[in-house]
Amino acid sequence: MSRYEIAVLVGSLRRESFNGKLAIALTRLAPKEFECNLLEIGDLPLYNQDDDADQPAPAKRLKAEIKRSHGVLFVTPEYNRSIPGVLKNAIDHASRPYGHNAFAGKPAGVIGASIGSIGTACAQQHLRDILAYLDMPTLGQPEAFIHVTDNLFDADGNIGAVSRKFLQGWIDKYVAWVQKHAA
Template identity: 70%
Template sequence: MSQILVVVGSLRQESFNRKLAEAMVKLAPPDCSFTFAEIGDLPLYNQDDDANQAEPVKRLKAQIAAADGVMFVTPEYNRAMPGVLKNAIDHASRPYGQSAWAGKPAGVIGASIGAIGSALAQQHLRNTLAYLDMPTLGQPEAFIQVKDGLFTEDGQIGEDSRKFLQGWMNAFLAWVRKHA
């Protein structure tokens, strides 16, 4: 069974990316288990705290350690990944030399109302993941534009996007199995 940690880079209650993440999980086969990371309660990263990390940081690092792979679902804020996501990444990568992320296979996906989805945020995130030594799925890329029909009333992926997003999920899970 593949254990996947889902990290959503938005704290907004009605987040499109949270909805996307929840709908993507429904596309996975039953031999996959998904855990959603809570990143909203992490303190702001401060290197002075590396020797005595807060409980929410320890929880995140334990979730990463237990995962076979990580699915990042990110919005785009000002052409970059959100600060809350970067904060979580920084916490779990510290102290230096003890990154919980190292070696974990990753997939990056995201949604926005803009025509290019979250393409620039994803590129920003991919640069960071490369530095963290996370083998990251390169293809297919998924820059999702949020528009009518993306989600059904019951929280599934809509018919027009289902085949493409099913393909992304299948490729991501194969990537995790290959690298886990």
């Protein structure tokens, strides 16, 4: 395959989100044959099983974007030692109704950044549990629990020099994972 579409789900809606910045900076490290698309999840209503027969338009759009992708990159903060509600809501919309899981078989990458020293470790583990149920082959190593410091990003929003080698290595492993598992 010469071209790969990667759906990027950021688990934060905050305008100045560290994870939003990390997602953009990571996509810049991907090779040119990887087209990374940050998907909108802020417009999704709360998931309601009563709507499964006719899902809301934003949910239909999200599912179509995920189905079209060759892989999914999750970039998430940690709220209260787990994933943010907005990310769980997006996952619920795109994986429902039962039997119509848009994520099934999509190779996943999980990463996150936090000002805390454990850098989203709990949220990532909870997310990995969910992704296993969703039948997503998920990159296990290297793990990337990013501690946000003043030099994580440079003045242009790229990964700073201190973290560049590690994060380039991480994205290279994810690229190889997608190439191995993408249908």
